[in-house]
Structure formats: C-alpha cells, structure tokens
Amino acid sequence: MISVVIPAKDEQANIGQLVTEIHQALQGKTPFEVVVVDDGSSDDTFGELLRTGERLGCATKAIRHEKSTGQSTALHTGILNAEGTYIVTMDADGQNDPADIPAMLALLDGIHEVDFCIAGYRKHRKDTAWKRFQSRLANKVRNAMLNDGVPDTGCGLKLFPKSTFLKLPYFDHMHRYIPALVRRHGGEVHVVVVNHRDRMEGVSKYTAWNRVWVGIVDIFGVMWLNSRTRLPKVIKTETTKAQ
Numbered sequence: 001m002i003s004v005v006i007p008a009k010d011e012q013a014n015i016g017q018l019v020t021e022i023h024q025a026l027q028g029k030t031p032f033e034v035v036v037v038d039d040g041s042s043d044d045t046f047g048e049l050l051r052t053g054e055r056l057g058c059a060t061k062a063i064r065h066e067k068s069t070g071q072s073t074a075l076h077t078g079i080l081n082a083e084g085t086y087i088v089t090m091d092a093d094g095q096n097d098p099a100d101i102p103a104m105l106a107l108l109d110g111i112h113e114v115d116f117c118i119a120g121y122r123k124h125r126k127d128t129a130w131k132r133f134q135s136r137l138a139n140k141v142r143n144a145m146l147n148d149g150v151p152d153t154g155c156g157l158k159l160f161p162k163s164t165f166l167k168l169p170y171f172d173h174m175h176r177y178i179p180a181l182v183r184r185h186g187g188e189v190h191v192v193v194v195n196h197r198d199r200m201e202g203v204s205k206y207t208a209w210n211r212v213w214v215g216i217v218d219i220f221g222v223m224w225l226n227s228r229t230r231l232p233k234v235i236k237t238e239t240t241k242a243q
Contacts, residue, residue, distance in 0.1 A: 003084030
C-alpha cells in the first residue's frame with residue numbers, strides 16, 4: 001500500500017484539486033491513501049480535505065496540528081500515522097504533479113536495497129530566474145559538502161519505504177536531507193525527472209533569507225552525523241534453538 005503524505009498550511013484553495021489528481025493518478029493502479037497534515041492552518045484546509053475524500057470515495061486521513069511546527073515536523077507526523085509500506089511525499093501547493101507517481105512506483109522492481117529513496121528532479125522549473133539561481137547555488141553547495149548525488153533536494157516529490165524513514169534522525173528541516181540521510185544508512189538513492197507546475201493558488205511560505213541561514217546550519221549538522229556513522233558489514237550469523 002502507498003501512503004501519499006502531504007504537509008499543508010493554509011492550502012484550502014489547493015488541497016481539493018491536488019487530492020483529486022492523486023486519486024486520478026493512482027485509482028485502479030495500486031492501493032493507496034492520502035494523509036494530509038494541516039500544520040496549524042488559519043483556513044479550512046482540514047475540512048476541504050475531508051469533503052474531497054468523501055466526494056471521491058478516496059481513502060483520506062486528515063491530521064491537524066494545534067499550531068504550525070514546520071514542514072519537516074508535519075511530514076514526520078504524517079508518516080508516523082501512515083499505513084502504507086511505501087511513502088510518497090508531496091508539497092500541497094500543486095507544483096508537484098501526481099501524474100509522476102506511477103513512473104516512480106515502476107522503479108521499485110529494480111531496487112535491491114532494503115533502504116532507498118527515489119527523489120524527484122524538477123529539471124524544468126516554473127519559477128522566477130532569481131529563484132532558480134538561488135536553488136542552483138544552494139544545490140551545488142549542498143552536494144559539494146554532502147555528496148548526496150541529488151541535483152534537486154528541495155523537490156517535495158519523493159518515494160521511500162516507511163521503514164527507511166523511521167531509521168532516520170529527526171530534526172527540523174530534515175525533509176531536505178532525506179537522500180543524504182538514506183545514503184548515511186547505506187541505502188540507494190535514485191533520481192527521476194519530474195514535472196514542475198505553477199502554484200495553483202496562494203503564495204510560497206519560503207524566502208531566500210529563511211532558506212539560506214537554516215540551510216547552512218543544517219548542512220553542517222548532517223556532515224557531523226555522517227562523520228559519526230559506522231556501517232558494519234555482517235559476514236556471518238548463527239542461531240540456536242531453545243531446548
């Protein structure tokens with residue numbers, strides 16, 4: 001089963017259309033549920049999700065935080081409450097295209113590691129030239145320091161086993177470093193080009209200022225985690241049965 005987990009804050013205008021598109025993309029292809037964490041919205045994101053799920057006959061789970069705690073914490077809440085073996089994460093603004101999910105699922109047969117992440121790459125971004133420049137620079141710096149092999153870690157569209165996520169250390173903004181953290185556990189990371197669309201409604205919650213400074217701190221934190229990691233190679237296991 002697939003759990004599509006979406007953190008959302010003040011996305012009432014977008015969440016209904018997004019869930020409808022997820023339903024269209026996955027219905028009849030695989031069992032799935034949509035889990036939306038309303039991260040302290042001031043609008044009716046929570047109610048809109050429930051109304052959409054009932055109208056579509058789509059399995060949905062709405063979770064609401066009392067107050068906003070940020071995207072990583074909302075994802076963490078959603079994944080902990082998800083029932084799927086595999087997790088697909090998406091942003092709630094509609095810029096990620098649910099039609100890309102089946103192609104990501106098709107890659108599962110070729111993956112052999114227990115732990116892995118399939119990360120979306122927004123090769124043709126629908127953003128301003130200034131925002132694209134910021135992202136290119138940030139991705140180059142991050143990849144040079146972490147060597148995670150992902151050209152676009154800011155893309156919200158990712159697929160990984162729930163069991164893999166539960167092994168990762170939780171910290172604020174960790175959602176941007178999931179590929180690096182998966183590699184830290186010896187897992188596979190695969191990159192797939194995905195569609196990128198204009199935001200349906202509303203405005204982004206992020207600015208260059210609030211991305212840059214926390215990003216620098218987080219990168220050094222992940223580097224420290226990597227430096228303290230040791231991956232043992234088990235060469236033999238034997239057991240005895242109780243008499």
